[in-house]
Amino acid sequence: MQQQIATLQQSLHEAGMNSGRLQKEVRQSSTRIQDLTRQLRETQANCDSIASQRDSLQTKIEQLQQSAGRSGGSVYGGRPASVAAGYSDLLSSTTTSTSQLSRELDRLHREQESMRSQLESAERNARSFKAEAETARADVTRLKDDLQHQKDILSELQENxxxxEEEMVRFISFVFGSVSY
Known part of the structure; x- marks a missing residue:
């Protein structure tokens, strides 16, 4: 009987040790899940921020293209940047979700750089169009001034x-008026 009690006590001690180890692992897993959830939220916020910047840049590009008289389709669709399917997926596959989020964030960064490049190109085009418009406006102003100057000269010549003619008529009238036949 004492042997059975000793065996039960040993089993109870081992079960307690296992319980402590399992509780420690549960706490560590819970902490890890909380960390991953926090990272997921931060990553989603970053993705959403980048998507917002991307959409803003796309809007600016489209506005610049419209103001420049060009038409162009949207390069990127307006889909949400969040990629997490939910917290249940996070619990079942945190490593995969984190990896997917990392890849999505990298992709969004590349899109942002591409959009920034497109925006810079559109801004260069807009500056070029603006410079051409200013040059054309200056040419029109110069041509109007030249035309007005030519009109003024023409009016002066017409008056002269x-x-x-009036002097010639008076002269002829004077010459022929003083000549007697």
């Missing part, structure tokens, strides 16, 4: 011609 009329004045000369």
């Amino acid at each position: 011609l009329e004045s000369r």
